[in-house]
Amino acid sequence: MLKTIIVALDGSELAEQVIQTLQELSLIDQGRIILCHVFQIPDVGGETPADRPHPGSAEISYLQAEKLLQFFQKQLVNTKLELVMGDPSEEIIRLANIHQADLIVIGSRGLTGMKRIIQGSVSSQVVEDAHCSVLVVKPK
Secondary structure: OOOEEEEEOOOOOHHHHHHHHHHHOOOOOOOEEEEEEEEOOOOOOOOOOOOOOOOOOOOOOHHHHHHHHHHHHOOOOOEEEEEEEOOHHHHHHHHHHHOOOOEEEEEOOOOOHHHHHHHOOHHHHHHHHOOOEEEEEOOO
16 A cells, blocks of 8 residues: 655646546545655856756746645645755655655656757656656646
């Protein structure tokens, strides 16, 4: 049985699909769900790497992220919110370790080819480094 599930949400349209997939799988009846959002630390004094949001990009504010997580929290049972700052893949894995997660659920931007190479992939890094199973929800 899955006792703890980490659900990483980034504020994109895919967040709703991630929650819907989680609900459809009926994994949440008796377990604990940690809804998380990671704010990236701004790169001071240098260029922002290609795989990080640039100033003025689609990155959301703390209040927006908190409201989004609270919105999804109302749809689920036995949930906790985690808003943290750092490298997204590292922080998602760190939270999974802290909460001894049995599963991480994360969305994928659906990048392929050169875009994936240049921009990087948080979901791929989480799959590679996580100590537990990872469910990657792809856009429809």
